[in-house]
Amino acid sequence: MEFISRYAALLLALSATASCLRRVVPLSPAAGETIGAAYFMSNEPSGNYIFASGIATNGSLTLRKAYYTGGTGVHGFADGPDPLFSESGIAASKVNNMLLTVNPGSGSLSAFRIDPREPTELELLGKPVSSSGDFPVSVTMNRAGDMACVLNGGKVNGISCFTVNSRKGLIPRPNTLRSLGLNQTTPATGPFATAGHITFSEDETRLMVSVKGVPPIPGLVATPGFLAIWDVAQDGTLSEQFSSIVGGILPWSVTNIPGKNAVISADAALGFDIFPLDRCDKVKQIPIPTQLANCWTGYSKNTGNFYLSDLLTAHITEVHIDENLNATIVRRYDTDEYDGTIEFDIASVGGTDHLYVLAANVTSIEVFALNGPGNATRIQKLHAGDVAHRAGLQLRGDFVSGLTTWVKTL
Numbered sequence: 220m221e222f223i224s225r226y227a228a229l230l231l232a233l234s235a236t237a238s239c240l241r242r243v244v245p246l247s248p249a250a251g252e253t254i255g256a257a258y259f260m261s262n263e264p265s266g267n268y269i270f271a272s273g274i275a276t277n278g279s280l281t282l283r284k285a286y287y288t289g290g291t292g293v294h295g296f297a298d299g300p301d302p303l304f305s306e307s308g309i310a311a312s313k314v315n316n317m318l319l320t321v322n323p324g325s326g327s328l329s330a331f332r333i334d335p336r337e338p339t340e341l342e343l344l345g346k347p348v349s350s351s352g353d354f355p356v357s358v359t360m361n362r363a364g365d366m367a368c369v370l371n372g373g374k375v376n377g378i379s380c381f382t383v384n385s386r387k388g389l390i391p392r393p394n395t396l397r398s399l400g401l402n403q404t405t406p407a408t409g410p411f412a413t414a415g416h417i418t419f420s421e422d423e424t425r426l427m428v429s430v431k432g433v434p435p436i437p438g439l440v441a442t443p444g445f446l447a448i449w450d451v452a453q454d455g456t457l458s459e460q461f462s463s464i465v466g467g468i469l470p471w472s473v474t475n476i477p478g479k480n481a482v483i484s485a486d487a488a489l490g491f492d493i494f495p496l497d498r499c500d501k502v503k504q505i506p507i508p509t510q511l512a513n514c515w516t517g518y519s520k521n522t523g524n525f526y527l528s529d530l531l532t533a534h535i536t537e538v539h540i541d542e543n544l545n546a547t548i549v550r551r552y553d554t555d556e557y558d559g560t561i562e563f564d565i566a567s568v569g570g571t572d573h574l575y576v577l578a579a580n581v582t583s584i585e586v587f588a589l590n591g592p593g594n595a596t597r598i599q600k601l602h603a604g605d606v607a608h609r610a611g612l613q614l615r616g617d618f619v620s621g622l623t624t625w626v627k628t629l
């Protein structure tokens with residue numbers, strides 16, 4: 220009898236959990252023609268959801284639907300927004316219309332198919348697959364969209380890669396599970412000495428990962444940051460060991476500098492770092508005078524400039540990098556105080572690049588039109604929190620993470 224009632228209670232608990240985890244949650248009706256979508260994740264421990272917003276022809280956003288990933292989120296051991304200490308928790312490909320997301324709490328990845336006619340419509344492919352490590356925080360796809368690699372930042376940390384199949388989702392690739400060897404916890408204790416961002420080099424012969432150091436703070440042993448670099452062979456297998464380029468203090472992100480065989484990394488301790496990959500040149504550390512925590516970088520083809528987002532000042536900084544890798548600060552753009560701007564993506568809409576930045580602290584997305592070098596204008600602030608709560612979904616500023624876009628090729 221007691222067994223039966225306990226069993227019944229368990230069933231009740233399970234069905235309660237199941238009823239909370241609705242697969243697709245409508246948020247608001249469509250508003251006109253949609254030519255793309257912006258996605259971010261709730262990263263909630265009770266269930267990770269992808270929030271999809273439509274991009275209109277003028278670049279503005281409408282929140283549309285949320286999709287359960289089948290996995291869970293988690294907050295690393297640290298306070299405040301940016302729970303993963305990372306960039307690129309979500310990746311999308313226009314080649315195969317796939318959207319990949321990490322589930323940091325369940326050590327897994329989910330794959331969705333994007334409907335190219337209506338990109339806010341997502342279809343989950345199968346069940347999440349193991350990330351082959353703990354606390355996955357960043358995922359990337361190659362240009363062909365047939366290979367994906369994930370960065371694990373927890374106790375078992377390192378990288379592993381998958382074949383991307385638009386019917387079956389992610390299939391583990393042999394000879395790609397590689398250790399980073401960090402002394403970390405699950406979830407990671409951050410932000411110091413944590414893994415940040417995984418990206419292919421421009422020629423896709425290398426996979427690069429940023430690792431933050433420890434700043435010179437009394438009571439801590441200071442160590443510099445570094446880039447860990449694995450060689451990618453023709454058959455997609457990886458070198459056994461990584462080589463490293465040491466530099467910066469808290470290098471967070473990795474963005475290729477086109478045509479330069481170098482990368483820019485936002486450095487939360489000072490501004491940004493430039494890592495030449497051929498290793499003859501020195502790593503440059505470039506201060507941004509007003510900065511508090513620049514952690515994310517992106518590039519605009521239209522303006523030819525780089526953009527950085529600062530969590531604590533909520534400023535977007537535009538940077539120009541010349542032929543000799545000399546950098547100048549072009550302009551600073553404000554959002555609202557306490558916006559807590561974290562990840563962003565840049566997408567071309569109607570011939571103009573637009574910057575979509577997750578204003579994490581206020582569960583919103585800020586939209587800028589990048590009209591030209593030094594001429595970005597703020598065009599929208601999309602509030603997602605209230606809409607999510609009305610639909611019965613939890614969305615918290617300290618948990619939201621990852622932001623990427625997908626735009627139709629017209």
Ligand SMILES: *[C@@H]1O[C@H](CO)[C@@H](O)[C@H](O)[C@H]1NC(C)=O
Pocket residue numbers: 250251252275276277278279
């Ligand atoms: C952009 O388009 C959306 C949807 O059609 C519309 O609601 C919004 O007012 C437009 N914004 C501007 C600045 O024209």
Ligand SMILES: *[C@@H]1O[C@H](CO)[C@@H](O)[C@H](O)[C@H]1NC(C)=O
Pocket residue numbers: 402403
């Ligand atoms: C790993 O980190 C913990 C906590 O900081 C420390 O106590 C331990 O000695 C470290 N282990 C190694 C092998 O460095």
Ligand SMILES: *[C@@H]1O[C@H](CO)[C@@H](O)[C@H](O)[C@H]1NC(C)=O
Pocket residue numbers: 543544545
């Ligand atoms: C730009 O970079 C080159 C090569 O690294 C250096 O010699 C030169 O002094 C730099 N110019 C400026 C204006 O900083």
Ligand SMILES: *[C@@H]1O[C@H](CO)[C@@H](O)[C@H](O)[C@H]1NC(C)=O
Pocket residue numbers: 299300530531556557558559580
């Ligand atoms: C988040 O908002 C609260 C006020 O609601 C503020 O006290 C806090 O400083 C903000 N955090 C960031 C990172 O902006």
Ligand SMILES: *[C@@H]1O[C@H](CO)[C@@H](O)[C@H](O)[C@H]1NC(C)=O
Pocket residue numbers: 590591594
């Ligand atoms: C900035 O872009 C806007 C919108 O395209 C344009 O109207 C304005 O003239 C530009 N300003 C400058 C200084 O180029």
